[in-house]
Amino acid sequence: MKAFIIADSHTGTLRPTEVPAPPPPGNDQVQLELIGTSINPIDPLVAKGYGAPLLNTKRQVPLIPGRDAVARVADVGKGVTGLRPGQRVLVAASPRTGGTYAAVFNLPRKCVAPIADTLSDATAAGLGYAGLTALQALAAAGLSADNARGKLLCINGASGGVGSIALVVARRWGATITAVASQRNQDWVRRLGADQTVDYRDPAAMAAINADIILNFAAPGDNHRQNPLLDLLRRRDTPGRAYVNTTNPVLSSVTDKGMVGGLATSGGIYLKKRLAAHQAGIRYRWVLFQENAEQLAYLARVFADPDTPSIVSDRQPLEALPEAFNDPKGPPSPGKGVFMVEAP
Template sequence: MKAFTIVDHNTGTLRPADIPAPPAPSKNQVRLELIGTSINPIDPLVAKGYGAPLLNTKRQVPLIPGRDAVARVVDVGQGVTDLRPGQRVLVAASPRTGGTYAAVFNLPRKCVAPIEDSLSDATAAGLGYAGLTALQALAAAGLSADNARGKNLCINGASGGVGSIALVLARRWGATITAVASQRNQDWVRRLGADQTVDYRDPAAMAAINADIILNFAAPDDTHRKDPLLDGLRQRNSPGRAYVNTTNPLLSSVTNKGVVGGLATSGGIYLKKRLAARRAGIRYRWVLFKEDAEQLAYLAKVFADPDTPTIVSGSQPLEALPEAFNDPKGVPSPGKGVFMVDAP
């Protein structure tokens, strides 16, 4: 069976391989055939051992990366009664669960959601992992389709995969959005619905951001001590202020100090920041990805709507995946680049 694997955590290089097909799906599992997938920033990091004490405790090789996909159901295990062979599904799996960079793979039922014909393969290929992260970040900030209208929201890292999807969702829900992105990606975030754009390299513009809710999808700095967006939020007196960060130091701490030391270090940082924010009247949260079939189904419905702007910036054949994965410049942007089995 064709797959793309990591055989050396020192280099983290992704290579094509021929490996045995997985066994029949076990209880509450689904066997899937790949249609298309994408790269998430965490994938090349995990390939080099990032977060291994939590995510790959036995340092097993070969490792099959890949967190999201659009796929077709091949078979279902005992207990799965709501999916059928031949059905297309949206896929999002945590780094601990298993990779999607294979012709056929098994995943728990909670990692997939059936999709309508109106959701394109290309959009679905890049939607799952980043989409769930975006949706969970919005929820952590207290935002939903029922209450977001009229809220002033700032999205930092708005042109990336997670940021792009969060922007589309918040725009659909009626929030007023300031999008922070590089100068070259300003047009991209405007097309997705940003009301205002800010270049993150402009300190004066960053300091002048007028928002009560911050979604930070870009690391403040390596130590997580300097954060002008959080500092600016503290200067405001409006009710309902919130700050959500997806680039927290948990996995880096665990990588460097092991499970016990890493959890203690990152937990201390989180408690200190959360208590300080609470004293200033700010809701402060870190977001860690969680598999959720119900939320996947919601994303599939939203992005099947023809009025929803695409978050896909480019599509390539699946054979191009290793070159992009191994590129030291990082994950293709803006939005999501996808890799399709049957690319034209």
Template structure:
């Protein structure tokens, strides 16, 4: 009976080439109530993986019981179910599934991954395992921000959405989903990503190195920060007065403040900053949010539906074998990737 698997893990914080180790580790325990065991065929590199490897969020993650060592990073699930736990009826052994799990110390950079059944759904046959791995965590992170800002799929048609960072792994899928739902979408991108965003259907694309989007845009319903929080004031300036408008960011300072100043001082400073900003927008009847990834089965099913229709496609910049995960992290941190970096698992 098999008792071990290949995985990539780290036993300390540091640079990818120094701390990420490929080798044999014990298999996950059997799935418990509401869980499934997935034989991973692919996963992907998300910026949060690289940042966690360097120590980002260690204080708050430790409080949640998921900050210890050794760690297996990774959040995207794409593979076949090999075992189901008690209470799981909608999925069965042999199903090809995809989805994303919250950050943990038993992540997806491994041949096998234990995940809650509610966090995965059947993979559309139109998607390869590599393509399926490129979509869920990035999309669900941005979807959390969109919904926190007040965006709703059923009323998306005709709404005006600004996405800062349209050509990165999160931006490319979010741009496509918003367009598929009928929204008008403006994005920023680097010079190498401008054409990509146009091909994906963006209505307006601004090269962030040479153009100031805030000089050209006005009366937008939603602005979503996917890349650089320092432009928050500019993003808010393009919004029309509410209600039904909002700003949200997935790159807020909560974790970094707690890391550098401790739970009490850092947490208090983050709370004061957030509440001050939210009050300022509330006076203009706008939503304001600092958003985090959260599982959302309905959103995952929407994503699957749109990929089946062909209106949303995976955009993969490069693929690496599991044994080269450190190189994949280094490429991610170079900032050159357009789309997702996928790790294929034998």
């Protein structure tokens, strides 16, 4: 069967090839036929060995990457409930599990949720991994559909895949949102529901952001030592302040120092930052992706609503996946680009 593999972790180059079909699904596994997928920024990094002591402990090559997909159930293993062959599903797998860049693949049941007919293939193809990361960041900040209304929220990196989905969900929950993005992506984040927009290159505008909760999805600067948005929260004297960061140094630390040294280093950084934030009255959290079928099902319901804005900015045939994956500039922005088995 057709798959896209990483044969050399030094170059991390993705290429198409033929591989044996997977075995029947094991206990609590689902066998899936690919309909469409996408690229997450972590995928090309993992392909080159980033985070390998934690994410690819056996240094396995060839490696079939891929974190999310829309797929059709081909078969279910023993113990699987709530799914049947022929059903369309939303897929999100951790970098340790992965493998969606193949015509057929097996995943644990917790990576899969059924979807309604009103959720398009294109939207579902790019929703899973970034969407779960967004939901888990919102939860880490203490936000939910029950309490978000009227909260002042700033999303840094709002035009990326995770930021776009977090913006849509938080807007649905009623939060007042300041979206930080490049000037060229200001219209994109406004369409998704941002109340205010800020260009991250404008220091004065960044310093004037009015927010009590900050979700940071942007790449860090200066090895996580400089953080003007966290400094902004320190200057405020309001209840419920929170700072959540998905671009934390856990994976970079284990890449450089191995499992034990990397976890010890990043853990020390986290504890120091969390303690300092706590002393200033700020809730401080890092978020690492977790597989979660219930949260996937929630995302599927939200984005099946015809009133929900689309987070897909580009749609290409599956054959275009290697070129985009191997592009040193990384996945396109804004939102999500998707790659479909059937040409657009």
